[in-house]
Amino acid sequence: MGLALGASGLLAQKSPYADYQRMTAENAPVELYEIQGEEAWKKRAGPKNVSLEQCDLGQGPGVLKGAYAGLPRYFADADRVMDLEARLLHCMTTLQGRSREEATKRVFGNADLASEMEVLSAYIARQSNGMPLKPGTSHPKEKAAYALGQKLFYHRAGPWDFSCTSCHGEEGKRIRMSELPPLAKPEYARPVMATWPAYRVSTSSFVTLQWRMNDCYRQMRMPEPNFGSEVPAALLTFLTVNAAGETYRGPAIKR
C-alpha cells in the first residue's frame, strides 16, 4: 500500500530511502513542472480572460517569493483559512471568473499529464525554497483551524474506525515495511511538511497536499473530501504549524 506521507528526515536517515533520496534529489524532474506552472500562472483564462498574476497568496497581489511558506493562513476577503490549493481555487473563481465546477474538473493529474493545480503548486512552492515555514497562527480563525485540525487528526470514523493516527500515531511502528511518521510530533512533521508538494517516483507524477489528504481519507475508507474545503485546510494547518520554523526545501522527490 502506498500509505506514506513520505519517508524523509528522521525516518529516512535510518532507512535505505535516505540514500535513494540523496541520489534522486540532484536531478529532479520537478523543474519541468515548475516551468509548466509558470506558463499556467501567466496564462489568461476564464470569462474575465485574465491570468492569475494578480492573485494574492498572502504576501500581496502577485507576490510569490515566500508565499507558500506563509500558508495556510487567514484571508480576510474569503473570511477563512486557506491552504495553497484552496487559495488558488479562490483566485480562479474570483479573479478569472471561472466556475468552481470547471476549475476543479481535473485537480489531480497522472503520469501522462499533470493538472493545472499541480504545476501551479510546483511553481509557487519553489519560490519559498530555503525559507522557514511560517503558517498563520495569530488570527482567531487560524487558531480555530489548528484546533479543528488537531481534533480531526484523532477523529475515528468510517467502516474501519480509522483516524489519521491509525497510521501516523506511534513512533517506530510499521505498516508492512513502511515506517510512518507520527505527525503530531514536530520532529516528525518538520521534514515531511518541508518537502511537499513533491514528485512521486512510484507513480511518476507530481502530487500536492490536497492529493495527500484525499489519499489518506481513501485509505481510511472514508468518502472523498471536497477540494479546497475547510476540513483539509484545517488538517494542513495542524500539520504545518507542527512543522513551523523548518526550512522549506521542496518541491521534493518522494518514493
Next chain:
Amino acid sequence: MTRFGLFLITLAVATAALGQRQPESAADSRRIDGLLKRDFHERGQAKMDRVQTDELQRACNRYADNPPAALAKRLEAAQLKAIPFPSGSLLGSWQAGEKIAQSGRGMTWNDKPGDAGGSCYNCHEISPKEEAHGTIGPSLARFGTLRGNSAEIQRYVYGKIYNSKASNACSQMPRFGHSGTLTEQQIKDLTALLLDPASPVNQ
C-alpha cells in the same frame, strides 16, 4: 461557527500542549460529523453514511481510546451480542486464509464492492514465510501452537476478527465482520490460518 464556539476553541488551543490528543466532547463530535457531511462527497462504494460516527466511535473519540471501565464493558457487551456466530466448526481453509490475510484491498472508493481482503499483514506478523509484515498489532506467530484450537479458542478468534471491539472497546483493529468487509467464510478461513495445526503459522 458561533463566536462562543470560536472562543472555546481558542481557549482549548491556549491550554493544550502542541499536537497532543484532546478529548472530543459531545459538541465536538456533532460539529465534526456535520463538517464532514458538508465537506465530503460520496465516491464509489464510499457513501456519505460512512462519515456518521456510531456510539462506539464517539465514546472512543470522547475518551481518547481509554473509556472508563464500566462504559468499556457496556460497549464491549453490546458489540459481542451482535456477532452472529455460526454453528459447528469455525475452521475454514488456512490456504484461503493466507490469501485473505495478504490482500490489502477492500472498502476504499476505488476498490470493487465485495472484493476485500483483511489487510492482516499490514499490522501483524503471522506466517513466518512473510517477512514484510507490519508491527502495529501484536505478533500472531505460532498462535495456534501456543493456544490450541479448542471450540473456545475458535470462537475467540472468529469473534475477534468479526468484531475486535467486543473484547477491547477502542481496539485499533477494524471490525471486519461488523463493517461488512469480510464474509463468514473469509473469517473462518482466517481463523484456520491462525489455528489449523497444518497452517504455516503453527509450523
